[in-house]
Amino acid sequence: MKAAQAAAPSGGKKHRTGPGLNPKRFWSYMKGHYWLYLFLLPAVLYLIIFHYVPLYGVQIAFRDYSPKFGITGSPWVGLEHFKVFINSYFFGETFRNTLLLSLFTLVFSFPVPIILALLLNQMPGKRYRRVVQTVTYAPYFISMVVICGMIRIFLAPSSGLVNNLITMFGGQSINFMGEPGWFRTIYVVSGVWQNTGWNAIIYLAALSGVSPELHEAAVVDGASKLQRIWHIDIPSILPTAMILLILNAGSLMSVGFEKAFLLQTGSNISTSEIISTYVYKAGIESQRYSYAAAVGLFNSVINLVLLLVMNAVSKKTTKSSLW
């Protein structure tokens, strides 16, 4: 037992099975610790079955899948499916839609939580502050189906809340869900509405870590609140903000499937069809498994490259990185 523990802290690399391993020590370690590996077993099995096997199954993107031969028996076709996708009409459209949708999301939903956190942090009145916080977090827990249902009801052309407001002030009612031009606005604004409160939490945490003495000293020196925000609060949340910005930029092409799919209508498809919704339609609905897997893989590769690049940028500029 003692020997095993002495070896453990330095253990990162040396302990693996190999010629250098002392079998006697290995077995005495295992005798005391086999339970730890049993504890890991369900998680490891789960990840193998539902993450690593699908990773292995990605090869159907390079094959022509047919149920008769299965994943590993279907004939190789190389990059055929990728070529078909890139030369198809859908490529330009879905690529542009995916990129623009997440670019707008990033531009608008990144700064708003920071502003909310800065304001909340400076807000006089603890109790009211808690009320504002509780209410702004709440939408985060509403399901996507309900959010999109609410959007559709509120934006309905004749009976919706928003159009009732517009016509009340003498405007023309707008068919929001039917016009491609509105899709991105709806998507981004509702996202800000739903997530701002929640995303502010992490900044509030960073702000609460600021030493009160800094603020006291600044007050004594006659700094105004705005000056204190600018010179104390903002620098203190900058590292957090940078990491989140980099993370978000790294996931620029991985727009979630769920919301875009639920907000799609027949008439806004020209802006709402993104890569992931297209994968669903081509793969699950039309059962073109190989082709859809290729489109999905194309997307994941871009994501991974983006993430790696952004992580490297972050390491260079802010010395903080994901791993």
Added chain:
Amino acid sequence: MKSHIRPSRGDRIFDLVTLLLLTLVLLAVAYPLYFVVIASLSDPMLVANGEVWLWPKNFSIEAYTKVLGDEHIVGGFLNSLKYTVLGTAINLVVTLPCAYAMSRRDLKGKGIFTTFFLITMFVSGGMIPTFMVVRNLHLLNTTWAMVLPGAMSVFNMIIARTFFQSTIPDELREAAEIDGCSIPRFFVSVVLPLSKAIIVILVLYYGVGHWNSYYNAMLYITDRVRFPLQLVMRGILTQNQIPANMIQADVDLVQHRQYLAEQIKYALIIISSLPLLVIYPFLQKYFIKGVMIGSLKG
């Protein structure tokens, strides 16, 4: 902190503007939610004509009786309950022991396991290959398809691991080992009782996730009887498929039927969010605590 220094005029104006802005934010977030509540309780025609703004008018619970009387919705509610309870239980059984083992300093091969777990956070097979695995395991249209593909979130596991690392002192474990306490026994009778906070956090994160999810169901469940509530709602809320028996039997006016359909949507939103609305105010602090632990890098 600022007791002896009088706030300057600029600061007082700043405070006022802050209060004003935050009140606007509060209203912007709360009003749509409040509106759903009052609209669900009002005469649907008045809602559609834009006459309901501040409180319910011609109070009516017709929509609620329709929603609660519909077998698809009630069935979906019960299915969701089943998937949520079973799914969360599986999540805990997989996540907690794994997180505990990963939190132990004397675990050999930790580097390999960490890499093994982290890889899955950044690369995945994607929708189609995962679908094929689920299909090949003959899980389509079973309860297992709803609970197994998401049996553990690596992110949540890391939160739990961080929690264990910071709350279970090594000395405690060493003392127990000297007393001949086995690992599972130590885990069950010492670690878990000390970890109520993280268990609540995990139950909430996983539970809310299961309750709100429709993605897995849409991919893996085609049998209507097995639809979770979110999928039933998707049909009604975003595809306008109101079950015919809900509005036809006693409603003859086409116009009124259309209004009632809208009403049903409002009521459905309330009913589906009810479990969360009930627990949210009490457990809010745990959600936030989870974010705090999660933001610690480690």
